Amino acid sequence: MKSYRKELWFKTDTRRAYINITPQVKECLAESGIREGILLCNAMHITASVFINDDEPGLHNDFEAWLEGLAPEKPYSRYQHNGFEDNADAHLKRTVMGREVMVAVTGGKLDFGPWERIFYGEFDGKRRKRVLVKIIGE
Numbered sequence: 001m002k003s004y005r006k007e008l009w010f011k012t013d014t015r016r017a018y019i020n021i022t023p024q025v026k027e028c029l030a031e032s033g034i035r036e037g038i039l040l041c042n043a044m045h046i047t048a049s050v051f052i053n054d055d056e057p058g059l060h061n062d063f064e065a066w067l068e069g070l071a072p073e074k075p076y077s078r079y080q081h082n083g084f085e086d087n088a089d090a091h092l093k094r095t096v097m098g099r100e101v102m103v104a105v106t107g108g109k110l111d112f113g114p115w116e117r118i119f120y121g122e123f124d125g126k127r128r129k130r131v132l133v134k135i136i137g138e
């Protein structure tokens with residue numbers, strides 16, 4: 001069995017962002033040479049997510065509005081976590097949007113449904129953060 005591991009780095013200019021990282025993940029898969037197996041992709045930070053959904057800007061605005069409704073960034077004082085930090089909302093948003101995705105690898109390709117794309121969801125950006133890609137198979 002082959003095993004492949006890579007860290008992808010991201011730094012957003014804004015506090016929150018949704019980035020389609022499918023091209024980078026596909027590059028990892030090509031580099032791995034694995035044709036049949038499983039790909040895991042996870043955020044390595046507790047204020048960021050990796051999730052699968054549609055690459056459609058309206059939907060990304062809907063995510064933003066929905067998450068701000070559930071866990072508004074401000075006022076910072078509404079959260080017990082915000083003593084030395086101001087990112088309690090980012091922890092909560094990450095929990096809702098998820099830590100990782102797992103994708104089947106078939107014939108050397110991501111075995112996706114028609115509109116599935118992998119996204120990095122940043123909820124406390126403006127600093128360098130990592131996503132892990134791990135692929136096992138043969």
Ligand code: ZN
Pocket residue numbers: 081085087088091
């Ligand atoms: Zn925190």
